Amino acid sequence: MGRPDFAALIPALAAAARAAGPPQIRNAGTLGGNIVSNAPTGDALPVLAALEATLVIAGPEGARREIPVSHLLAGVEMLRPGELVGFVRVPLLHAPQAFLKATGRTGPGRATASVAIVLDPARRGVRCAVGAVAPMPLRPLEAERWVASLIDWDGDRGHLDPQVSTAFGEYVAAACIPDPPPPEDGSDPVPLPPAAIHLRRTVAALARRALGRALA
Numbered sequence: 001m002g003r004p005d006f007a008a009l010i011p012a013l014a015a016a017a018r019a020a021g022p023p024q025i026r027n028a029g030t031l032g033g034n035i036v037s038n039a040p041t042g043d044a045l046p047v048l049a050a051l052e053a054t055l056v057i058a059g060p061e062g063a064r065r066e067i068p069v070s071h072l073l074a075g076v077e078m079l080r081p082g083e084l085v086g087f088v089r090v091p092l093l094h095a096p097q098a099f100l101k102a103t104g105r106t107g108p109g110r111a112t113a114s115v116a117i118v119l120d121p122a123r124r125g126v127r128c129a130v131g132a133v134a135p136m137p138l139r140p141l142e143a144e145r146w147v148a149s150l151i152d153w154d155g156d157r158g159h160l161d162p163q164v165s166t167a168f169g170e171y172v173a174a175a176c177i178p179d180p181p182p183p184e185d186g187s188d189p190v191p192l193p194p195a196a197i198h199l200r201r202t203v204a205a206l207a208r209r210a211l212g213r214a215l216a
């Protein structure tokens with residue numbers, strides 16, 4: 001039996017693998033290493049979060065257990081001594097996916113922000129995860145549900161009003177980079193720092209474009 005065409009089956013993961021680092025890193029780095037090192041800038045991580053992947057953990061003497069990848073990334077569960085990530089289990093959704101990454105420089109670089117979008121037509125769902133802006137990938141669940149309710153799942157999915165895509169990007173960005181909480185003493189609200197405003201714009205643009213690509 002031939003090797004499955006992973007790039008066709010999980011296109012967002014393939015896009016993240018192609019975007020990760022310079023060629024030397026892409027040749028030598030593994031998915032297991034990307035997961036276990038759990039860097040906020042790990043390119044595979046938002047894709048696995050959006051896919052709701054699970055990890056099959058292999059322990060000593062053939063022991064096995066399965067955990068959601070989000071549990072490991074959030075530190076809810078950890079690898080125990082002698083355990084390895086043996087397999088990564090992802091659902092095959094047979095629908096378009098996209099992964100986009102922004103870096104602070106031309107050429108290969110660590111993400112300043114990244115967005116993975118996964119369509120799930122069977123459940124009429126859009127799943128989105130934002131990487132690099134927080135210690136672990138963030139899922140803007142309300143924005144996901146909102147945009148999924150506006151997609152014509154039975155007709156032309158690509159026919160989404162551009163204003164909806166723009167609003168989706170802003171919704172995702174505001175959910176992931178929220179305004180500072182209002183001061184408790186009732187004084188004027190603290191404005192978002194310029195760097196956070198820039199990051200919000202970056203995430204909004206990535207989410208809008210990634211949605212557009214997935215729906216095209």
Ligand SMILES: Cc1cc2nc3c(=O)[nH]c(=O)nc-3n(C[C@H](O)[C@H](O)[C@H](O)COP(=O)(O)OP(=O)(O)OC[C@H]3O[C@@H](n4cnc5c(N)ncnc54)[C@H](O)[C@@H]3O)c2cc1C
Nearest residue numbers: 020021029030032033034036037041042043084085109110
């Ligand atoms: C110059 C440079 C640029 C980089 N750019 C990027 C980038 O753009 N995007 C990105 O995502 N990453 C980047 N990286 C980080 C890194 O190379 C990747 O995260 C890569 O996927 C790590 O995989 P590895 O197999 O080399 O892991 P290793 O570095 O060998 O391992 C990392 C850790 O995970 C543990 N580990 C590895 N595999 C398993 C397993 N199966 N089960 C349990 N534990 C395990 C190791 O023991 C170690 O503690 C970059 C690194 C460098 C040096």
